[in-house]
Amino acid sequence: GIQVxxxxxxxxxxxxxxxTLRCxxxxxxxxxxxFHQNPWGQLINLFYIPSGTKQNGRLSATTVATExxxxxxxxxxQTTDSGVYFCAVEHGFQKLVFGTGTRLLVSP
Amino acid sequence: SQTIHQWPATLVQPVGSPLSLECTVEGTSNPNLYWYRQAAGRGLQLLFYSVGIGQISSEVPQNLSASRPQDRQFILSSKKLLLSDSGFYLCAWSGPLLSRTDTQYFGPGTRLTVL
Structure with missing residues (x-):
């Protein structure tokens, strides 16, 4: 299967x-x-980005699908950015395969 | 707007006991529904997904089963829990097949500990 x-x-x-986090x-x-998973476990959608670049406030994402x-x-x-960041790819019908995650800690 | 609910939020069960986790979605019709499990400190693994009532696809062989008795209700079950079933269980929904909504939205999760 696909590896992320x-x-x-x-x-x-x-x-x-x-x-900069890489996937x-x-x-x-x-x-x-x-996605951003906060310390309480809630997964928050950050970007749906099959290609190109998007920005939302202090966050932005770029996907180069060909590479x-x-x-x-x-x-x-900010300290509220702490948590785990996951990328997930759709491989097959609306089935997400999640990456291994990046655990971020922002200290004051 | 759409909301997704899961309960219970936390659960501690002995080995060999049954399990029933429930997920419901509000504010949408005919959603695709998903169950994921997250082991401690790791990524999410897709367990089951459903595109309609009574239609369940299993991604991995395991001690669990899923059912969809109503359009916006998804249930995860087990007849006899194993220690390895411990984890954080997340339910998610997305738009139906013909929708252009390709994102998935996650519920708050159920933290299951099997002792």
Whole structure:
């Protein structure tokens, strides 16, 4: 099956710093989503981004489908950005395959 | 707007006991419904998905089963729990087959501990 790898696995930042999270996938996909899982376990949709670039406030994402990767940018990080970030790709009918996740800790 | 509910929020069960987790969606019709499991500190694994009442697809062989008795209700069950069934169970929904809505939306989850 398709492999979805994320890097780095763990990231510690000072508040105000910027970061880039990467998602690599091993096969062509129908779409790609980024999620943030907060400390209470709730998964929040960040971006639905099969290709191109999108921005939402301090977050932006870019997917280059032909090269099988996606990037999530977090600028001016805040403590509330802490949690685990997952990318998930749709491989087959609306079935999401999740990546391994990046655990982010933003310290004040 | 659409909302998704799961209960219970947390559950502690002995090995060998039965299980029933419920998920309901409001504000949409004919959704696709999904059950995922997340082991501690790891990614999510798709367990079951359903495109309509009584239609269940299983992704991995396991000790669990799923049912969809109503359009917006999805139930995860087990007759006898194993220690390995512990984890965080998440229900999700997405638009129906002919919809252009391709995103999935997740419920708050049920944290299951089997002792």
């Amino acid at each position: 790898e994320q890097s780095p696995p763990d990231l510690i930042l000072q508040e105000g710093a910027n970061s 690599n996938f091993s096969d062509s996909v129908n779409n790609l989503q980024w 099988r990767y996606s990037l999530l940018y977090i600028s001016s990080s």
